[in-house]
Structures are given as structure tokens and as C-alpha cells.
């Protein structure tokens with residue numbers, strides 16, 4: 001038997017504390033190769049044959065097993081949210097929330113609850129690009145001491161539709177044309193906008209999807225929302241309504257649309273990579289759990305129905321109480337076993353958390369359980385290691401595909417006397433789940449509540465809450481999407497039936513851009529009881545913050561060529577790294593780049609390998625020979641020009657400004673100082689100003705001004 005380091009068990013769920021490096025080995029070390037039955041295999045290169053040139057024998061159990069396993073490696077991808085990335089971590093409340101709920105994991109500040117979180121895009125297939133314009137899934141599985149609680153949310157607080165009955169229609173319309181399977185992972189096509197134009201309840205969500213929220217910079221830099229209104233039940237049995245929020249500690253940030261499209265080609269794995277690499281580098285992704293708690297009686301108090309998932313509860317009306325922290329600090333060991341096989345079910349709740357009658361939520365309660373049967377091949381998916389609760393499971397469920405548990409005893413029914421009536425139901429005092437006894441009194445009816453009727457007030461509120469820059473982005477996104485719609489009546493209907501009731505100016509701008517005109521007669525007056533109200537803007541909805549943030553985990557490119565000033569570059573690099581940024585040197589060739597002052601450095605990327613869209617900011621080294629060489633390199637000129645165009649912080653030290661000039665970036669700014677363009681001669685000052693520029697994420701004031709154009713573009 002070869003000696004080997006201890007390997008992790010293949011079937012136990014890793015505990016939150018586990019940091020054993022063996023877990024992260026690339027390949028198991030020192031193991032004999034065996035069949036699935038544990039029989040050691042003597043060769044895995046040749047099949048068993050009747051003579052070296054003879055036919056392969058059916059009795060070759062190793063060949064048959066190897067090929068059979070390979071044939072079945074793929075499982076159906078998720079119908080929606082097929083593309084994702086995930087991480088393990090923990091959740092801990094800051095203080096007991098027993099005033100709201102009896103859920104153990106929310107009432108014990110000492111409890112560190114293990115979690116598994118999967119982020120995703122919605123529309124694309126499993127192999128699609130990460131940075132497409134789309135909603136992002138934010139699904140959290142809490143392995144609590146009382147069983148699993150799944151909070152299966154999105155990065156937007158509202159949804160397209162009000163009733164789950166419409167979900168298959170919505171998803172069929174979003175997905176590619178069924179004849180051509182085009183376009184992949186994009187809403188910019190006829191069937192999506194056809195559905196939208198005929199379904200006014202989508203108006204609010206459409207504003208979100210056209211906003212910068214749909215192109216997040218990172219999974220680590222986006223908010224999450226439970227979307228529906230849920231219930232919290234306190235220890236005395238009193239219920240309150242609740243909206244769940246996740247607030248990223250790194251702030252909420254987005255890409256620029258052009259940049260997002262470029263990344264989709266240059267690095268389709270951008271968000272996956274970002275999450276994985278940050279965690280590997282020891283920078284956990286952190287979010288705070290926020291609650292908006294509302295009395296049951298106030299369900300209609302805010303001028304809309306809290307059961308309507310196309311509405312949000314403005315933070316200015318009910319502040320978000322930050323109650324605990326989610327820390328994602330461990331990457332999955334195996335993508336398939338964990339990220340792919342994880343089964344989130346909206347119906348997974350623990351005592352102290354309950355549902356409401358939101359008709360979208362109610363349909364989800366059926367869908368998530370049902371879909372796992374196809375995806376995971378039968379009813380035993382909860383036994384897969386990633387889905388298994390840490391709370392013990394005892395019941396009389398048995399058999400079915402892929403059964404793992406070997407049950408003892410013969411009393412597989414209830415009541416029984418052969419097993420002393422175990423497992424037996426638990427009373428609420430013993431931790432048994434008790435559904436909230438909501439009084440229900442009504443007729444069976446297939447109808448939408450009138451209280452769900454106002455589709456445009458919140459869409460307008462969202463638009464009114466945007467800064468000018470965000471509004472411009474949203475308008476441009478609409479021009480892009482509607483411009484790609486081929487059928488003119490669909491374009492026209494989006495403008496008249498959806499955009500105009502939200503905002504006439506918006507409708508007019510989009511109409512002009514897509515070659516239509518506004519047809520006032522086509523806009524229906526709102527029905528009685530469905531009047532559009534004017535709501536005060538909610539500044540919390542804007543993600544552009546004037547105050548800046550942290551530079552932690554930001555990716556900074558430092559451009560160098562032979563003859564660069566090594567010492568000053570090293571000083572700036574050290575300052576950036578001290579602030580938590582991740583710095584990479586880029587040159588025309590990989591390897592050592594000779595400096596002018598003996599402080600040579602290693603280029604870890606070339607312009608060909610790493611385009612500017614992979615970075616948050618750019619620094620150009622001092623040293624005339626280096627700057628001249630870069631200024632004579634098309635790719636370097638393009639790199640800087642693009643970074644500037646995407647409103648990123650760009651700094652040039654000393655002679656480095658030569659490259660700015662080559663990229664046609666004006667370094668003499670007069671009084672219109674751009675805090676994101678730093679042209680300095682002193683390394684100390686450049687570092688401080690550069691870091692302040694990076695912390696502001698993007699320098700939007702550049703947009704609308706004459707944009708420097710990289711010379712390679714026509």
C-alpha cells in the first residue's frame with residue numbers, strides 16, 4: 001500500500017472549520033485506482049482483448065464501468081439559472097432576533113451556521129458567459145441546527161410577474177428562439193420584448209434589468225433580495241411580515257455595458273473566476289443580512305400590496321435593519337458534486353420562518369421540489385452530501401433511485417408499535433414546525449387581486465431614483481435591446497404600452513433611437529382602481545455613491561516596458577497591496593522586465609493575454625524608455641484608452657504620461673479636474689491619489705465628454 005496523506009472523506013459534508021490543505025489537493029495523492037466497487041485496477045489504458053489485436057471482451061468490467069460512468073456524466077442543466085458559481089461559508093447574527101422569530105440560528109449570536117451560496121445568471125445555458133445583461137440568482141442554503149433553510153433570492157428586489165402561472169411563459173419568451181436557439185443569454189430579441197409589451201406587470205422589473213444592476217462587477221459586489229414578503233414567527237407565535245436583504249460589504253458596483261460585452265468574449269468565466277480567486281487569496285465575500293419587518297396589519301398600508309412581488313418596500317419607508325453577517329470563505333472542492341448538485345428548495349424553512357400568500361411564492365413552493373426529480377434523478381437528492389442537513393433526519397421515506405441511507409428495523413410506517421412508534425412527531429415545544437394559522441376566508445377564484453393593479457408607479461419611482469448617469473445607462477440599454485427587436489409592431493408596443501406610462505421622455509428618446517415615433521392613441525388609460533401614483537424617489541436604489549469605498553480586492557494593472565523606473569513602481573505597488581488590491585504587471589512579453597534603476601520586475605501578463613477590461617484601474621510606470629516603448633505599442637495604447645473610456649482610474653507617473661498622450665487622453669484638464677486621472681511626478685502623491693480614484697469605482701463625469709478613441713478602432 002503506498003503511503004498517502006489523509007484524504008477527505010468523499011461523502012461527508014465539510015464542516016465550516018475545516019481548513020485542512022489536503023482538501024484542496026489538485027489530485028488525490030498516493031491512492032490506488034479502484035473500480036466503484038473498491039477493486040484495485042491493474043491498467044486503465046488498454047481494454048481487455050482476446051489477444052493484442054483481437055476483439056474487446058464484454059467481461060471487461062473496468063472498461064464497461066468507466067464508459068458507463070462517462071456516458072452519464074451530464075445531468076440536465078437547470079431550466080433557469082443554469083450557469084452559476086458557489087462558495088461555502090458561515091452565517092452569524094449580531095444579536096438575538098427573538099423579538100421577531102424563534103428560529104434557533106437567528107436567536108443565538110454564538111451560533112455559526114454553515115452555508116452554501118450559489119450565484120447564477122438566469123437566461124443562459126450552463127456554458128454561457130458570466131457578464132451578460134441579466135438578473136443574478138443569490139441562493140443561500142443555511143444548514144441550521146433545526147434543519148435546512150433555503151433563501152433563494154435574486155440581486156433585484158422585484159420580479160417580472162405576479163403569479164407563478166406566468167413563469168413558463170416568461171421563461172419561454174426569454175430563452176432563445178426555439179427554432180434557431182439564438183440568441184444565447186440575452187433578452188435583446190423579439191420574443192422577450194413581445195411578452196414584455198403585452199404584460200404590463202413586467203414594467204418595474206424591466207427597469208431593473210435595463211439598469212446597471214444587471215451587469216454587476218462581481219458577485220461579491222451585488223445586493224441580494226428574498227423578493228417575496230415572508231413571515232417571521234416569534235416565540236409567542238406572533239407573526240410579522242419580513243423582506244430579506246443582503247448588503248455586500250464591498251459596496252454595490254457594476255460594469256460598463258461595453259465592457260461587459262467585451263468580457264463576455266475575453267473571459268466568459270469572469271464572475272466565477274473573481275469569486276474563486278478572491279476566496280483563494282484569503283479575501284472572503286461578505287454580506288450583511290438585512291430585515292425590513294412590518295406588522296401583519298400593515299400589508300396594504302404603503303399604497304401597494306406586500307404580497308405583490310413586482311413591488312419593493314422603499315428603505316426610506318421601512319429601514320433595513322442589519323442583523324447578521326454572511327461570510328463566504330471556502331471554495332467548493334468539486335464543481336459538480338457541490339455547485340451543480342445543490343438543490344435549493346423555496347419550501348425549505350425552519351420553525352420561526354413561514355410563507356405568505358404571494359402567488360409567485362406559492363407556485364415556487366411546488367416547482368423547486370419537482371424540478372429536482374428530473375435534474376437529480378429521483379426523490380433521494382436530499383441525501384447528496386451538499387444537500388444533507390446537519391440536523392439529524394429520521395423518517396419512513398424509503399427506496400427510489402440513488403437511495404443512500406441504509407435503514408434498520410422493520411417499522412417503516414407510522415403509527416407503529418414494533419419500533420415504539422419512532423420516529424414520532426414533535427410538538428412545537430419539542431421543535432416541531434407549526435404553520436402559522438392564518439385565517440383564510442374566500443371563494444375559489446382564478447383572478448388577480450385589484451391590489452396588484454398598479455404596474456407603473458414603482459417603475460417610475462425606480463427611474464426617478466437614478467442619478468443622471470444611471471438613467472443614461474438605462475436609456476442606452478433600452479435603445480440597444482429594442483433596437484435589436486426585428487418586428488416593428490413589437491418595438492412600437494414596448495414604447496407605447498410600457499415605456500410611455502412610465503416616463504414620456506424615456507419613451508420619446510428610445511422611440512427616436514429605434515426609428516419609431518410615439519403613438520399616444522396606443523397607450524391605454526389605467527383602469528379604475530389601477531391609477532398610477534407618484535412615489536417619492538428612493539435614493540437607496542441608486543448604486544452610484546459619491547463617497548467612494550475600499551480598494552480591497554480591486555485588480556490593478558501596472559504597465560511597464562524595458563527601462564521603466566523600478567523603485568517608484570515598487571513603492572506604488574506596495575501601497576496598493578497594503579490597501580488590499582491585487583496588482584499585476586503587464587508588458588509586451590512575459591518574464592523579467594529590465595528597469596532603468598536595477599529594480600527589475602516580473603511581467604505576469606501580456607497585453608495579448610490580459611485586456612484592460614480585466615482590471616479596475618491602470619498605472620503607467622515612470623521611465624522615458626519604457627513610456628516611449630509603450631506609446632509605440634498599439635495594444636498598450638488601446639489598453640489605456642479603453643480603461644479611460646470605461647471610466648476607470650488611470651494614473652501615470654512622470655514620463656508615463658507619454659502613453660496617455662499617445663492614447664489621446666488630455667492630461668491638461670484645466671479646472672475640470674478628473675479625480676480618476678492622476679498625472680504626477682512624486683510616487684507618494686500618485687499612490688494616495690490613485691487609491692482614492694480606485695475607491696470611487698468609476699469616474700462617470702467622463703461619459704458624455706469627447707471620448708478618446710483607441711487608434712486601432714475604425
Ligand code: HDE
Nearest residue numbers: 078081118137138139153154164167227363364367368371
Ligand atoms: Fe426560480 N427556479 N422560479 N426564481 N430560481 C429555479 O429551480 C421558478 C423565481 C431562483 O442556484 C429552478 O433548482 C418558478 C423568483 C434562483 O440552484 C426552478 C418561479 C426568484 C434559482 C425555478 C420562479 C427565483 C432558481 C431551476 C415563479 C427570486 C437558482 C432549477 C413562480 C426570488 C437556484 C432549480 C440555484 C431556480 C422555478 C421565480 C430565484 C425551475 C416556477 C421570483 C436564485 O425550479
